[in-house]
Amino acid sequence: MDHEPKKQIHPEFQRYIDQQPYSIILDGLKFTIDKDVFPPDMGKCSQNLARIAQAYPAQTVLDMGCGSGYLALSLKRSGVPEVWASDIHAPAVDCARKNVERNESVGPVHVVQSDLFENIPVTVKFDLVVFNQPFGPGQGDTVCGCGPDGGYRIVRRFLRQAADRMNPDGVVIMAFSDREPAENSPDQVAAEIGYPVRTLLHEYYGEANNYIFEIRPRQREESGRNS
Template structure:
């Protein structure tokens, strides 16, 4: 994506985009990061989420907005027998499929293209849904599948849809960096909707505060499932 057709990105993101396509070894996975696929090795956000998700005894999990497929692979390696990985952006879906084939050829990870839950079968109830969502809205052309609906809008849409896709006791895990205004934070949106939220991680990395949150559906919607 030519830089003049999109909003300026922070320098580290720009550097990762400049070297695409590339292959990176992340936590023992050999990952292709194709053109216009979100770099899983940008900062520590995805790796923090991967580590924190190890605590959940999930049987079936979803990596929403999977990008390269890194989080789906790490969920699968942690012992979750059935993992789904979905992304709206076709280059990400193709890239994740390639990385899954190379790193987890046993067939336990299903990759598909979907705008949030639109193509996810309603019959499947997830114990864990991880979404490293676009933290803020883009301007101009989408970058790595992240467009103008990032931040508040996509987070609210996701949180409204996710209760009916969770099993009883299931949770969602989302991240945030306060490079973006607080209004875009899952913490803010979840509170607005009355969803219980717990901060799993808060770290300051020199330029911004980074967070990982666990979000549960409100009790009335979980009893309705």
């Protein structure tokens, strides 16, 4: 028997989930957000990530944990020649595929169901990977694909895999909110492994500090080599 108290879903998140499925225009792109798919219009995180990611002159980009496909489509529309989108969660993969079809003039985007990099061809090397990861571990059933391995576990597993999947100057961009304990933050996990990190954004909103980090997995420093 599991006696741990279940983590409450944030009331704002619950309001978005209760509306699903719903259709929206986001940055001029058309989306339907299906049931049990992460709402990219909730808060500012996904849109901040899209804006910051577009500033990188990347040729090949991956939207890891793509949910509705919002980041992938916004990067494709900004002119990135090759865009991949992947998610472990079947409803998200389905939803992203349909949203790519809805924005026919923007695509193509390669949409793949995958646990992190597992089903992404090793021959494809990325200049930029954007991952709006689950910020902390959930409890009980997964919600919009976010489950008990969120936070530290998924960030560490992802960052370790990313080093072999990127071009030498490749960059990872990840967000975090200090609603979750600092041990889950990508900057701390990256520093533990020895990857250089830069803070690209720090804003206080939604009663929390919100961050976007740039991490360079191919430029691992000696200090982290044994981690």
